[in-house]
């Protein structure tokens with residue numbers, strides 16, 4: 001264990017140097033059975049955890065300005081019927097990744113500010129975007145798909161993680177189209193006799209923005225598609241669903257692309273947030289009935305992610321992670337120098353939407369610094385009781401995610417499992433136990449970076465009581481850089 005670092009008077013729950021090392025690239029591709037296991041893997045836990053995230057934090061020796069610009073690398077952790085657990089990781093062979101690997105140099109700028117070497121002149125007018133397929137990975141319609149919201153999905157072989165190529169979702173997308181990295185899985189769609197369905201969206205931003213909603217059946221075929229135009233520029237990373245509605249929060253942002261076109265900044269750095277302005281809450285019915293889209297206003301700060309939404313007593317509820325300001329890496333600084341204490345934490349808010357009165361009320365559910373949530377997948381769009389989320393070790397202020405928080409929305413009870421000082425958590429994934437009767441009867445799977453050992457672990461917590469000792473800890477032979485999103489599949 002390391003000594004806790006003190007910075008000024010503040011005692012930190014982590015060591016900055018160790019935290020930084022979680023952003024080291026992992027250029028190797030592994031394929032092995034995990035042998036270093038503490039505890040006992042539950043027999044009933046069978047399936048695969050897929051997760052995505054930047055695997056390279058530099059391109060051919062040029063460090064990235066922002067980790068969100070890193071080439072997507074998929075990890076697959078498979079829990080086999082014989083009790084063994086297999087680990088595999090592979091880069092998505094996107095067109096841009098392959099080109100840069102072959103050329104031995106950086107060819108593309110990054111959306112979040114990574115510039116090609118040679119100064120602005122060498123970036124001037126270069127608006128070619130590299131699809132880095134790094135944000136999420138889903139298994140749907142017998143396809144494994146790596147997603148990045150500014151371009152098309154990449155299809156991978158679920159067994160070998162080999163890249164098959166760009167996937168147009170049975171002809172639904174055209175070359176150059178994009179689809180969000182945050183689909184929502186409706187466990188029992190009312191429009192399809194209770195069958196599951198996948199709901200996703202795409203945004204075409206401009207002076208006004210076109211939102212298209214797509215719903216896919218279990219076979220991967222399109223069931224419903226409709227488009228809507230909303231006023232103003234949009235940067236919408238995520239949405240939420242209920243049985244009858246799709247909910248979007250349009251952050252109060254404007255976009256000035258000039259510094260991007262002139263080669264000074266990344267496109268993402270040209271998004272300007274206006275905290276004093278209201279957000280727009282866009283409510284779109286999932287089927288074309290007489291009901292029309294509604295746009296209501298509320299002050300929500302900046303929102304990347306939503307947790308869940310549901311309908312109750314003629315109201316719609318939306319739970320989201322809100323920031324008072326948009327965290328951006330300052331010019332000429334490095335994300336590895338992040339001054340956490342100067343940034344606003346993500347906090348959980350509940351929005352209550354009355355469609356008839358056209359009002360939005362809000363209340364804070366959790367003030368602790370939070371990000372990356374999951375719930376029991378059978379409760380998506382429903383009045384749910386439990387949420388699981390990455391959180392800071394300390395109750396106040398902004399800090400790296402080092403703990404998992406379980407929030408009981410009925411009683412307000414909280415449970416915390418902290419991996420501080422040496423552990424850093426990613427997105428927790430909730431896997432329901434077969435034949436479970438309680439909502440929290442399941443396992444939490446989470447990848448934890450161990451800064452002491454510079455290796456990553458897969459940790460299994462008991463959903464009913466996350467505070468007790470982990471059910472099992474699986475030690476990988478190496479580290480995996482901090483990631484973004486993933487999913488579990490028992491197929």
Ligand code: 3ON
Nearest residue numbers: 068111134135149150205235267268271304371482
């Ligand atoms: O006009 C453009 C529209 C658009 C789709 C503007 C634009 C260039 C910004 C854009 C592209 C957006 C993209 C590519 C977004 C990608 C986002 C991404 C890869 C990740 C987002 C992660 C969000 C959070 C909150 C992560 C938090 C992480 C931690 C707290 C732990 O490290």
Ligand code: FE
Nearest residue numbers: 182237305485
């Ligand atoms: Fe996300």
